[in-house]
Amino acid sequence: MKHICIIGISGKLGRYMLQHALARGYTVSGVCRPESVHKLDEWKDKITVYPGRTDDHAAVSKAVEGADAVLTVLAPWGVKGYSTNTASAVMKYAKPDARLVFSCGWHITRDGQDVYSWKLRAILAILMPIVKFFRLVDINDQYRACDMIFNSGRDWTVVRGCNLEEGESEGLPVWSEHVGDPILASNLVRRTDFALFMVDAIDRPELSQQAPAIVGCKSESVLAHQGQAAMA
Numbered sequence: 135m136k137h138i139c140i141i142g143i144s145g146k147l148g149r150y151m152l153q154h155a156l157a158r159g160y161t162v163s164g165v166c167r168p169e170s171v172h173k174l175d176e177w178k179d180k181i182t183v184y185p186g187r188t189d190d191h192a193a194v195s196k197a198v199e200g201a202d203a204v205l206t207v208l209a210p211w212g213v214k215g216y217s218t219n220t221a222s223a224v225m226k227y228a229k230p231d232a233r234l235v236f237s238c239g240w241h242i243t244r245d246g247q248d249v250y251s252w253k254l255r256a257i258l259a260i261l262m263p264i265v266k267f268f269r270l271v272d273i274n275d276q277y278r279a280c281d282m283i284f285n286s287g288r289d290w291t292v293v294r295g296c297n298l299e300e301g302e303s304e305g306l307p308v309w310s311e312h313v314g315d316p317i318l319a320s321n322l323v324r325r326t327d328f329a330l331f332m333v334d335a336i337d338r339p340e341l342s343q344q345a346p347a348i349v350g351c352k353s354e355s356v357l358a359h360q361g362q363a364a365m366a
């Protein structure tokens with residue numbers, strides 16, 4: 135049976151990943167902030183939780199011990215290197231051959247080939263300095279964390295999510311290498327399906343050392359693309 139560790143297991147994405155992992159019969163461990171452990175009460179007999187912030191090396195080292203795969207919610211909280219410390223803890227303590235899957239947003243680019251809408255560029259240019267000023271989010275730290283992952287030589291996948299919505303699963307999201315691909319234009323995915331993609335990526339070697347940008351499989355842009363392909 136596979137052992138999966140989820141770093142940031144109590145958040146919305148983390149709890150969906152936990153449910154998909156249990157549904158696949160995996161043994162699950164995880165790290166979450168001590169004040170959030172209660173959010174996992176429903177599953178407390180089925181999982182092992184190590185309370186600690188996700189950049190707490192002691193908690194991460196215990197949780198990832200023996201894990202075949204580590205799924206990490208790369209949240210850009212705080213201005214004290216939270217994302218970089220989270221990523222470095224995971225890469226330091228996970229087994230050398232562990233599958234490492236990280237979540238982030240479309241704003242992360244691996245090769246600079248992504249093409250962003252004016253709206254997303256405006257959000258990053260205007261909003262990010264404001265949230266950094268109020269010491270809420272440091273998006274540059276998330277860029278640094280991802281660069282560290284890209285250059286690590288590990289068996290990583292960085293899943294880049296678009297706008298998220300709640301709702302029943304629609305199925306496995308569609309992905310593209312680059313934002314700007316018309317298939318991604320709808321810019322919307324169900325949060326549960328983002329989590330499904332993260333868990334599914336564990337067994338998809340073609341996603342190793344890739345940064346897929348995802349979109350809902352029933353979104354308008356995907357359906358339009360499928361319609362065009364059928365007509366061709």
Ligand SMILES: NC(=O)c1ccc[n+]([C@@H]2O[C@H](COP(=O)([O-])OP(=O)(O)OC[C@H]3O[C@@H](n4cnc5c(N)ncnc54)[C@H](OP(=O)(O)O)[C@@H]3O)[C@@H](O)[C@H]2O)c1
Pocket residue numbers: 141142143144145146147148166167169170173207208209210211212237238239240294295296297298325
């Ligand atoms: N929200 C979006 O529209 C969106 C869009 C694209 C990509 N994403 C990506 O999707 C992933 C999940 O995002 P989400 O919006 O669904 O969030 P989420 O899963 O609900 O929460 C993310 C994590 O942040 C933790 N957290 C919350 N406040 C914190 C604080 N002050 N200090 C430290 N940790 C804190 C949460 O832990 P607790 O349970 O302890 O609160 C949780 O583990 C992220 O990687 C994000 O970059 C999100």
